[in-house]
Amino acid sequence: GDSVTQMEGPVTLSEEAFLTINCTYTATGYPSLFWYVQYPGEGLQLLLKATKADDKGSNKGFEATYRKETTSFHLEKGSVQVSDSAVYFCALSDRDFGNEKLTFGTGTRLTIIP
């Protein structure tokens, strides 16, 4: 079945550091890939998405590129801010099999210190 493996946390960085959170996936079809962010006490917010190979999703300085050859969708940001502290979830949706539910990774807790 479908699965998502993401980098174990927690991750602690200093403000303005470079961020990478690794995500790899296994899917039977051609999935869409997503990064969601969850702030304390809140639901999930879509951060970015990519629907086909080589697509790059970007939002708020975050980027991720859909790499079919390595089945990866790593999240990057060039200069993190304290406000980026949250839990980040990588997810896929495998629409080609009529099963469009989201399959999530375990989440990576990110803390940015000033």
Place this chain on the structure above:
Amino acid sequence: KAGVTQTPRYLIKTRGQQVTLSCSPISGHRSVSWYQQTPGQGLQFLFEYFSETQRNKGNFPGRFSGRQFSNSRSEMNVSTLELGDSALYLCASRPGRGGYTFGSGTRLTVV
């Protein structure tokens, strides 16, 4: 444009009781999905409804059920509550296909 609204935000129930959670999707969104989030199991898919029909179901026992009304609002019900049902229950809506928008969730505590 109003987002996905889940009520109530917090709920405390006793083992053996049942509970109903409500979700109002974004206007025009016909698909509503439910997810359970726990520290141990992470985010797990419960079910999806589209135009009042259950389109997909996750691996949860029959105690978990749901429904969708003609106005796309959805409810999920958990009967005979167990301690392990304590979780954040998230609802997400989307127009037929496309990106999911999540609500803030209902935090259920079973004591």
